[in-house]
Amino acid sequence: MHVARPPLAARASRGPSWDGRFTVLILFLPPALLLFTLFVVLPIGEAAWYSGFNWNGFGRPTNWIGFDNYRFVLETRAFWLALRNNGLIIAVSLCVQLPLALTLALMLAERFRGAVVLRMLFFMPYILAEIATGLIFSFVYDGDYGLVASIWRTFGAEPPHLLASTDTAMLAVLIVIVWKYFGFHMMLFIAALQSIDKSLIEAARIDGATRTQSLRHVVIPLLYPTIRLSVFFAIIGSLQLFDLVMPLTRGGPADSSNTMVSFLYNNGISRMRVGYGSAIGVILFVICVTFAFTYKRWFMRDE
């Protein structure tokens, strides 16, 4: 690029000029900052403002009702159901999905024939659109044509309509969540496993540790940062979950499978109740931000 460098003295005296830096600052920063402020930060602020009004979105908001929207939200049974469902999703992510992903990662991090193919296969559900995944599984669960129904029929039983019953709809959604996301967490763990210094495991073996011992006392502790990260993603992801629920159940029947966001959609957006919907949004925002900060402070201090 540059063949001859100027002598040291000249370099020290000139250096990057303020003029050049100024040009970059006024040329390069504004696009990102403007877009971000306009479409991310301002709407959050406006949500807080609109949540004080009873407003259908037309004209100007004038009907100020204070904190009533929040009261209405908190008095709705469906809101607490949605919150409970988000809790369930987190529980399943932590108790089923994470151990599954970790086990598979430990099996597939080693090189053997087919390992790469299996990794890719398990990762594939993650890149499929939630909408397509939801539709595929609404076929799987369909009481007349679905795969589950057909299995039931071979045993001579009357097939259930899993998605149409308040008892099973959420369970059915949870299974799809595991199907869709375990591969992502598995890949995180595989990446972490492959960056582990092999000599540590070697040393443990030389010191007489069995496979299980070295797994428990060397490998798993080395994975703690990744596990904490995976938990973080699982929780943030569950708080955002919406696309998957719509094709499966739309949050029904009787609100039994709503998540926070599908509750927000069904009660705020689809009916253009701007104030009420904004109040739900603000509550969700507060939950997300509180969680993110607390989690980072408690569990991810060193990263």
Next chain:
Amino acid sequence: MNRAETSREPFDPAVLFKAAFLTLVAIFVLVPLLATFLGGFKSLGELRVNPFGLPRHWEWQNYADILFSGRYWQLLRNSLIISTLTVILTLIAASMAAFTFAHVRFFGSSMLLSYLTLGLLFPAATAVLPLFIKVRDLGLLDTYFGVALPQVAFSLAMSVLLLRRFFKDIPYELLEAALVDGCSYVKFFRYVTLPLSRPILATVGTITFVNSWNAYLLPLVMLNTDALYSWPLGIMVYQGEYSSEWHLILAFITLTILPTIILFLLAQKHIVAGLTSGAVKG
């Protein structure tokens, strides 16, 4: 660790257990996908009695009808336009900002960067009603840009972080020397930084593309005209119309996820690296 040793023993229960476990998970993942693909080749009557197996009569008509309808191609075209707009605008805005944060020292730089990374903390859904009103007031409702611009805004935080980390590894001496030689920051960015950063640009582009291609909530709120619908919206409408004619819906699903699967098979390394790289930094 010593696979060669253990696998030579004929009946190692651990190996057997492992194989059985992996097979079970593979079946769990594959069966819904295969049943969807094959279901598109069946008639509705056959689907009811034989949802798992190979079709007895291959009904090519289901797929052909969709492929020769304008509807399918229009949906893909709309999605492609929205995703491409989103990727291009994200790459431009994010790489310029990331360059500034990586190489230019100025007062408030770290504050502005943390301001941008606030975007990582909450989902777009929280503010989607005010966002709708803003997009409407800007006159962008029911346009490609009405979907693309908010998507760009929400993908900026992650993109800037990933790009900045990469840009920072470009030796500062290189920039210093170039500046001394009379090269401007802008030219350095254009002729040195960007060409050196192709891998990370591809990664960020991939993440943004996949997210935008699969997105549902923003297009759902911002688009009202069928002619502009992205494919996730279109497929939901299609499902509404043919509610229980599952053979057609399955064919339609297969065809709409086909581009994603082809892209994945062609660029798997990139996609895996891209989608998991956001995680590495935390």
